[in-house]
Amino acid sequence: MTTFLQNCFAGLALGSTYALVALGFVVIYKSTGVINFAQGGLLALGAYLGYTFANNLAIAFGVAILLACASAALVGAGFERIVLRRMVGQPPFAVIMITIGLLFVLEPLITAIWGFDNLQVTNPWNIQTVEAGGIVFGVRDLWTIGLTAAVVVAFFLFFRFTSLGLAMRATAFDPEAALAQGISARRVYAVSWAIASALAALAGITMAAGPGGLSPSIGFIALAAFPAMILGGLDSPAGAVLGGIVIGLAEALTRGYQDQLFSWAGDNVSIIVPYLLMIVILLIRPYGLLGTKDVRRI
Amino acid sequence: MPKPHRNLVRDYAQDLRLFGSPMSKFGLALMIAAFLVLPTVVQDDFWLSVLIYAGITAVGAIGLNLLTGYCGQISLGHAFFIGAGAYVTAKVGGDFGMPFPLWLLAAAGIGAVLGGLIGPFTLRLRGHYLAIVTLGLVFLGEHLWRNLDDLTGGNSGTSVNADVAIGPVNFADLTIFGESYSRNQGWFWLVWALVGLVALLVKNLARTRPGRALQAVRDRDQAAEVIGVRAGRYKIGAFMVSSAIASMAGALFGSYQQFVSPDEWNLLLSIQYIAVIIVGGLGTIFGSVLGALFVGALPALIDRYSDVIPGVQTSVGDSGFISVFALNQAIFGLLIVLFLVLEPRGLAGIWLRVKTYFKAWPFSY
Numbered sequence: 001m002t003t004f005l006q007n008c009f010a011g012l013a014l015g016s017t018y019a020l021v022a023l024g025f026v027v028i029y030k031s032t033g034v035i036n037f038a039q040g041g042l043l044a045l046g047a048y049l050g051y052t053f054a055n056n057l058a059i060a061f062g063v064a065i066l067l068a069c070a071s072a073a074l075v076g077a078g079f080e081r082i083v084l085r086r087m088v089g090q091p092p093f094a095v096i097m098i099t100i101g102l103l104f105v106l107e108p109l110i111t112a113i114w115g116f117d118n119l120q121v122t123n124p125w126n127i128q129t130v131e132a133g134g135i136v137f138g139v140r141d142l143w144t145i146g147l148t149a150a151v152v153v154a155f156f157l158f159f160r161f162t163s164l165g166l167a168m169r170a171t172a173f174d175p176e177a178a179l180a181q182g183i184s185a186r187r188v189y190a191v192s193w194a195i196a197s198a199l200a201a202l203a204g205i206t207m208a209a210g211p212g213g214l215s216p217s218i219g220f221i222a223l224a225a226f227p228a229m230i231l232g233g234l235d236s237p238a239g240a241v242l243g244g245i246v247i248g249l250a251e252a253l254t255r256g257y258q259d260q261l262f263s264w265a266g267d268n269v270s271i272i273v274p275y276l277l278m279i280v281i282l283l284i285r286p287y288g289l290l291g292t293k294d295v296r297r298i
Numbered sequence: 299m300p301k302p303h304r305n306l307v308r309d310y311a312q313d314l315r316l317f318g319s320p321m322s323k324f325g326l327a328l329m330i331a332a333f334l335v336l337p338t339v340v341q342d343d344f345w346l347s348v349l350i351y352a353g354i355t356a357v358g359a360i361g362l363n364l365l366t367g368y369c370g371q372i373s374l375g376h377a378f379f380i381g382a383g384a385y386v387t388a389k390v391g392g393d394f395g396m397p398f399p400l401w402l403l404a405a406a407g408i409g410a411v412l413g414g415l416i417g418p419f420t421l422r423l424r425g426h427y428l429a430i431v432t433l434g435l436v437f438l439g440e441h442l443w444r445n446l447d448d449l450t451g452g453n454s455g456t457s458v459n460a461d462v463a464i465g466p467v468n469f470a471d472l473t474i475f476g477e478s479y480s481r482n483q484g485w486f487w488l489v490w491a492l493v494g495l496v497a498l499l500v501k502n503l504a505r506t507r508p509g510r511a512l513q514a515v516r517d518r519d520q521a522a523e524v525i526g527v528r529a530g531r532y533k534i535g536a537f538m539v540s541s542a543i544a545s546m547a548g549a550l551f552g553s554y555q556q557f558v559s560p561d562e563w564n565l566l567l568s569i570q571y572i573a574v575i576i577v578g579g580l581g582t583i584f585g586s587v588l589g590a591l592f593v594g595a596l597p598a599l600i601d602r603y604s605d606v607i608p609g610v611q612t613s614v615g616d617s618g619f620i621s622v623f624a625l626n627q628a629i630f631g632l633l634i635v636l637f638l639v640l641e642p643r644g645l646a647g648i649w650l651r652v653k654t655y656f657k658a659w660p661f662s663y
Binding site for chain 2: 029035083086087090092093094096097098100101102103104105106107108109111112223226227229230234265266267268269271272275276278279282283286287294296
């Protein structure tokens with residue numbers, strides 16, 4: 001039982017990270033109709049910026065997180081402004097490829113600046129753990145879960161109660177009608193990229209603050225967050241959170257019981273569990289658990 | 299009545315000719331001449347191997363272009379099918395010792411079957427959802443290749459000992475009229491002949507009834523269905539043909555390289571193929587070949603001349619700013635972005651513009 005709960009906690013911590021990244025995907029997809037493959041690059045950028053602020057400039061860790069999120073947001077909004085704005089009206093395939101291209105430019109830039117070495121981020125959580133009821137909780141994991149919960153709540157409040165949030169929902173629903181009501185679609189697009197990048201940076205820096213440290217492969221987690229987003233439904237923020245947690249739990253439990261139950265499936269089967277789960281769910285519900293069904297009329 | 303000008307197109311059949319104008323016939327003759335003569339002029343193994351890899355990429359890219367450029371289905375899973383083809387060759391051509399035409403067909407057959415298995419997804423999923431599912435395919439494939447030790451040799455890879463002989467003609471050890479040629483020379487002829495064959499095949503497929511159906515599905519699948527095109531059937535068909543061709547490319551790749559490991563069939567490979575068809579031009583066969591030459595040759599050139607390019611690390615610990623691998627990747631990224639933003643029709647589009655310019659000359663604008 002303790003092992004099970006321990007694995008569930010690991011899954012919840014992993015799932016929170018997935019949820020943050022998936023939420024970023026959904027924000028951009030909902031307002032601009034683009035899946036942002038560069039999210040992993042932005043995540044890595046945020047993590048490395050956070051490292052620079054916290055270690056090299058010796059800024060307090062909380063402030064460093066905020067600074068990293070803000071700088072990543074600027075970069076994201078810059079992408080939108082410089083490249084993606086030119087792609088309005090192009091087929092989705094072309095726009096997806098643009099974001100892949102951006103990822104491919106971002107990754108080598110990061111390694112060129114920070115190198116390939118594994119870096120340790122100075123942070124207040126370090127590798128401390130607390131024990132309760134036989135289960136070991138990593139302090140970093142607790143913070144990740146707490147921060148995610150706070151961000152998710154703030155996120156839903158923002159969309160529900162602020163005029164910018166309303167404008168974003170309106171643009172997502174019907175861009176032309178929103179424009180006709182005087183909403184600046186440009187500002188909405190830039191803001192959604194900024195929010196998504198900030199979320200990615202937050203996910204990145206909380207990951208980097210763990211025992212594993214920070215290495216260029218950190219952006220890989222964004223690829224693993226794709227199934228989370230698809231599972232919940234591309235255009236559903238609640239679905240992103242749900243999908244993130246489901247995928248995180250599935251992955252952690254598979255890893256935990258690898259030796260006992262899944263040894264026949266080969267080593268590291270937990271890596272592909274998110275994709276298997278996604279494919280199974282999509283066969284049953286092609287638009288994810290909470291996604292909007294694409295109505296086709298003739 | 300005077301004969302109309304040779305460039306005047308008067309009916310639909312004329313517009314669909316493979317090699318209509320005298321210029322394109324001349325171009326074709328030029329290409330065939332280059333194909334025959336080039337390996338005897340360029341005997342350098344490095345350049346020949348670059349061209350052979352580019353040719354193999356061209357084969358796979360033509361397949362992907364059929365799927366993405368003509369049928370509009372986004373696939374990030376091309377690497378999976380290429381890997382499958384390579385392993386089939388290792389088994390059928392190497393372990394079972396089957397002759398070249400048979401293992402190539404076997405690879406194509408397995409590719410078609412795998413594509414047919416994935417095909418049904420295209421009926422229910424569209425656009426973005428499909429892209430992510432095919433992305434998942436790459437990861438599932440990587441896991442399979444690493445764990446199916448009997449077939450793939452696991453993480454350490456497997457050697458591919460398939461021979462490339464059609465009857466008495468062995469392309470790896472070619473002797474014509476007493477003159478013997480190196481392995482790379484023979485492979486050049488083999489690969490580029492296959493590029494021509496596949497290009498002709500797909501071009502003919504694209505200009506006949508099924509091809510027009512594919513393009514109708516690409517442009518608006520619902521409308522296509524309303525006018526009587528069985529969209530689902532064509533989507534699955536396109537997937538099968540495309541993955542069959544991809545597996546052939548993988549078979550050639552494995553057999554030429556003589557060794558394959560699971561590290562090769564990753565997302566980067568899929569993206570490279572997509573970069574090829576974007577840079578070359580979506581929906582054109584010629585563009586796939588141009589793109590393969592361009593994208594295939596670029597990394598090799600960067601690698602070879604890395605000591606001349608400023609700021610590049612040639613070895614670990616060197617004082618460079620960026621490693622060769624990273625520079626390659628960044629250039630890929632930049633190429634994709636720049637082409638999509640500035641010239642969405644790719645190199646083929648640029649070629650078309652140049653052609654139109656000279657056609658209208660001296661009244662070009």
